[in-house]
Amino acid sequence: MDDQRAQLDWRDGHVPVSTRFDDPYFSVHDGLAETRHVFLAGNGLPERFGGDFHIMETGFGTGLNFLTAWEAWEAAGARGTLRFTSFEAFPMTPEDTARALAAFPALAPRAERLVAALKAGPGPHVFDEAVTLDIVQGDARETLPKHDGLADAWFLDGFAPARNPELWGEALMREVAAHTAPGGTLASYTAAGHVRRALAAAGLEVRRAPGYGRKRHMTLAGKPD
Secondary structure: HHHHOEEEEOOOOEEEEEEOOOOOOOOOOOOHHHHHHHHHHHHHHOOOOOOEEEEEEEEEOOOOHHHHHHHHHHHHHOOOEEEEEEEEEEOOOHHHHHHOOOOOHHHHHHHHHHHHHHHHHOOOEOOOOOEEEEEEEEHHHHHHHOOOEEEEEEEEEOOOOOOOOOHHHHHHHHHHHEEEEEEEEEEOOOOOOOHHHHHHOOOEEEEEEEOOOOOEEEEEEEOOO
């Protein structure tokens, strides 16, 4: 099982870098602001929260995206529930998760609860009887096709396509589209042409949008009603 855990180096003592993919887990400039720009605003959140809202994600990583979505959902006073399903092949240990999330003191109370849940077992993890986190371990190319959920919003957040091409291939993008609810949306930090073409070929309406910080563009997509 050890080889299925994330293998890390630490940049500046607090930014985890995957040695398997030679890529950092979050922006060295402002990972929290980037998450809010790309994944929340990119999916029209928190304005769309309500009912039984389901976010699905490729690459759980440090859990930063989950904590940011949870914070936004609660701050919005959204009624209903929030489900967050993330597909992760190489999970971090709870201890490494805690070390990474220490870079974001604004999220500290939720980060502590997440780490405690991860230490308790594989989940699903339920917070405040309304927020459910399900981390599906394994290769998303194998686990997503077996999953029966539909996402109202997708966070595509694997390591960069050039470093982790398996998580951005045409077959997986078809599965992402197939697991998107009518009217659902998708956002990703990458603007790689082959990713946008694969999403479009899968039936999604794809466009580029301004990226965060030094990234000129990012990718947004939607599934027609």
